[in-house]
Amino acid sequence: MKYLIFAILIVLTACSQKQSGHAGHNDSTATQAAKPVKYICPMHPNVTSDKEGICPICQMDLVPENSSEAKEYAEDEHEGHSHAEHTMGELVVTGQSRVLADVQTAVVQSEPVHRTITAIGTLDFAEQNRRSITARVAGRIEKLYVNQTGMTVRKGQALFELHSPELMQTQNEFILAVKNQALASLSGGASSKIVEQMRQRLMIMGMTSEQVQKLEQTQAVQMTTTVYAPSGGTVIEKKVIEGTFVNIGTPLFDVADLSLLWNMAELYENDVAGVKIGQSVALKIQTYPNETFKGRVAFIYPVVNTESRTVKVRIETPNPHGRLRPAMYTETLFTLNSGTGLTIPDDAVLVTGKQNVVWVQAQGETNKFEARHVTTGAKFDGKVQILSGLSEGEKVVASGGFLLDSERQLRGGTGGGHNHGGGEPPQKTSGSMNGMKM
Numbered sequence: 242m243k244y245l246i247f248a249i250l251i252v253l254t255a256c257s258q259k260q261s262g263h264a265g266h267n268d269s270t271a272t273q274a275a276k277p278v279k280y281i282c283p284m285h286p287n288v289t290s291d292k293e294g295i296c297p298i299c300q301m302d303l304v305p306e307n308s309s310e311a312k313e314y315a316e317d318e319h320e321g322h323s324h325a326e327h328t329m330g331e332l333v334v335t336g337q338s339r340v341l342a343d344v345q346t347a348v349v350q351s352e353p354v355h356r357t358i359t360a361i362g363t364l365d366f367a368e369q370n371r372r373s374i375t376a377r378v379a380g381r382i383e384k385l386y387v388n389q390t391g392m393t394v395r396k397g398q399a400l401f402e403l404h405s406p407e408l409m410q411t412q413n414e415f416i417l418a419v420k421n422q423a424l425a426s427l428s429g430g431a432s433s434k435i436v437e438q439m440r441q442r443l444m445i446m447g448m449t450s451e452q453v454q455k456l457e458q459t460q461a462v463q464m465t466t467t468v469y470a471p472s473g474g475t476v477i478e479k480k481v482i483e484g485t486f487v488n489i490g491t492p493l494f495d496v497a498d499l500s501l502l503w504n505m506a507e508l509y510e511n512d513v514a515g516v517k518i519g520q521s522v523a524l525k526i527q528t529y530p531n532e533t534f535k536g537r538v539a540f541i542y543p544v545v546n547t548e549s550r551t552v553k554v555r556i557e558t559p560n561p562h563g564r565l566r567p568a569m570y571t572e573t574l575f576t577l578n579s580g581t582g583l584t585i586p587d588d589a590v591l592v593t594g595k596q597n598v599v600w601v602q603a604q605g606e607t608n609k610f611e612a613r614h615v616t617t618g619a620k621f622d623g624k625v626q627i628l629s630g631l632s633e634g635e636k637v638v639a640s641g642g643f644l645l646d647s648e649r650q651l652r653g654g655t656g657g658g659h660n661h662g663g664g665e666p667p668q669k670t671s672g673s674m675n676g677m678k679m
Contacts, residue, residue, distance in 0.1 A: 280303035332609070346602055349631050356576075382487065384402040387470075389476070403465060403467075415442075479494055500559070506522075510552055515579075522574060585625060585637050601631070
């Protein structure tokens, strides 16, 4: 009995130890499983996160800390073949870092520089092509042939029929002068002076030379006289209706030739000095967004608008097909030549508040760059003029400069960051943004 009790105690002790061992093993496994995975940026390993995401600097996907990509970067950094370091305002970028940053260079060139100014304008009638057709003699409008605003009339086209007692009286006087001239010629003392004076008077009153010649031949006074258009164009305004009695000088029609229009653009006074009479300009109109129209500067007004501080510039714009219409708004593009200067791609300049920074490739070096402050001028055709800071023939970073600047900031650089020229130094931040710890 004593041996049986002893055996039972041994079995119970062994089971207890076995259960304790399993519990310990489970706790260890749970602890190992609960350990979080750390994600890093292969190019910027100090950017970490506790979950997947992208690097806020280079937009690369974050990878696990123990992944092959992270180990490859760490090995390259240890050997010094594919990492970036800064020394005295310079940055060395080689291997994988340069490929990831997509660093591409461009040569500083000397070429003609021009800048484009955009001004708002409005199309208007060309004043020299606008006419007012008025009554040349008093009378009543018996019939209108041009009876709608907007109609296009040709020079010599019939406008209306006019009944004028005064014109009929003058016709009678002309016929009498012609008859007297014929009688005088038979007696050998004829003079055509009076006839010619009467002929000119009829033409001044609105008759054409053909009508006067027919009157001379038929010697029959017309009750109504057809009045023809002295010039062609589009009827802008019709001011008369059938049956109206008009006096000498009464406006009947406003007609304009729309084959040429004026574009009235307004330039700020500090830009107008670069505009020259006769230079070509380009016009863009919202009605035709995919087309560009041409014009020529015809006149620069001598007065400055005291409220807007602008100067009007008159541009003659051909309109052979009549597609352009007065009162349309335009964007007028003036190209101003500024001589010759140094230019680089516009994307090469990093705007950093009060300073503009360009990354310059060191002479004779492929992977060494330095941040340099520059002064910029005019922008045109994707390029920017450099007034100071660069020399002709130097190479600048045209693509990837922002990543180089971010790399310098990340590694504590001061020459090429976003605080060039006296701004506050960059401050270290803690915490997380979008799940990534900096």
